[in-house]
Amino acid sequence: EAQVTQNPRYLITVTGKKLTVTCSQNMNHEYMSWYRQDPGLGLRQIYYSMNVEVTDKGDVPEGYKVSRKEKRNFPLILESPSPNQTSLYFCASSVGTGGKMYEQYFGPGTRLTVT
């Protein structure tokens, strides 16, 4: 089954404790992206990647890191989480050629709470 998986689905942590949210897709997609969703602000792009070793900032990259060492995986790293990073996070992937993106497949989401 074609899918995007994220782990963990729920996470409660404390300020400053480094964490990683994993994202994996089994569709051989070139393009992957991370979003956060907050009430009243909608979905905002954090980072995206057009292919292995190619990543770039989205609209809200501060406090986040990503890496793309393999085509299927795109982990999101919070090195020193703060309460304002409490949010619902989504990973997505799609075919992407020549900078043009096609339909994105979203993961189930990770609800993160930083206390």
Place this chain on the structure above:
Amino acid sequence: EDQVTQSPEALRLQEGESSSLNCSYTVSGLRGLFWYRQDPGKGPEFLFTLYSAGEEKEKERLKATLTKKESFLHITAPKPEDSATYLCAVQAWGRETSGSRLTFGEGTQLTVNP
């Protein structure tokens, strides 16, 4: 800066009562406009992509249209299972890198009562 505005924020319909959702956008050059459906607590689900003004796409009770300034999602004879939040997003030309940034609107929350 690219902007996407969706209206209304919320819409309540009776089953069978057709209506339209609006997505107005301001971009330097539209590469693609996407419609997604999102159920509570789940990731968005792809519905349509539109690339040029005048383009239309249909799927079951949904029809998406595109002009140079806005897109409409028309819902014909909706059913309660169409209740969800509908999201619009744009991808623009002219980005400094690969042009793969997407800007989403805040969505329209649709409720269809039986």
